[in-house]
Amino acid sequence: MTVESHRGEPAPGSGRGQAALTRLWERRWPDCLPVSYRLRGPYRDVWVRFHSLPESKRYPEDEGEYAIVLGRYNTVLDELFAGTDVYVVTPVWTNGSDVPPQQPHQPEDGYWRSVLAEDDDDPEFRVYCHLFAIRRRWQRGCLDELLRDVADDKVAGVLITDTELRRIHAPYDGGADVLLTTPEERDRLRNRHGDWLSSHPAGL
Numbered sequence: 001m002t003v004e005s006h007r008g009e010p011a012p013g014s015g016r017g018q019a020a021l022t023r024l025w026e027r028r029w030p031d032c033l034p035v036s037y038r039l040r041g042p043y044r045d046v047w048v049r050f051h052s053l054p055e056s057k058r059y060p061e062d063e064g065e066y067a068i069v070l071g072r073y074n075t076v077l078d079e080l081f082a083g084t085d086v087y088v089v090t091p092v093w094t095n096g097s098d099v100p101p102q103q104p105h106q107p108e109d110g111y112w113r114s115v116l117a118e119d120d121d122d123p124e125f126r127v128y129c130h131l132f133a134i135r136r137r138w139q140r141g142c143l144d145e146l147l148r149d150v151a152d153d154k155v156a157g158v159l160i161t162d163t164e165l166r167r168i169h170a171p172y173d174g175g176a177d178v179l180l181t182t183p184e185e186r187d188r189l190r191n192r193h194g195d196w197l198s199s200h201p202a203g204l
Helices: 015-028 063-081 144-151 183-192
Strands: 047-051 085-094 111-118 127-137 159-162 168-172 175-179
Touching (some): 015 111, 063 168, 063 175, 144 168
Antiparallel strands (some): 159 168, 168 175
């Protein structure tokens, strides 16, 4: 993944921008850090999970299956963000609190913040999530290279959200967690794509 493949304007841009984005997150999602796999816990009433392939198959094996995966990702992203700007947040996971060097799939000067995702008495088992963000205009297909890497588990923990952080799309290898503004909005989206839901009673 290269920066050029999904270039956008770095979102925070400065200490002031970083702080503003953090304040906005804490106002919208006060019960959770911006760590994708944690969001469904405190916000289950506005959360829905869609699987990427029929019969909940996890990983695509040919171009036909990649087309299905990207089609499902893009369909939901279009319904959430068509005609608007989005923040694309990509993390680097480390066992240390120091901000790592920019990774190939992250923008220059796009560092947002670092959070302790998993604590442990032994520092070697602590997990830090260092978040980088860009702001860009959403267009169907504009993040396909990144989403393909997510589907292959080469990148984990991505968040795609509107610039007011009201709606979140968190793709992972196997599907996407989506958080909406109200249970009613969640239900409408879930009902439109009922064939993409898990048969698991908890929706996982």
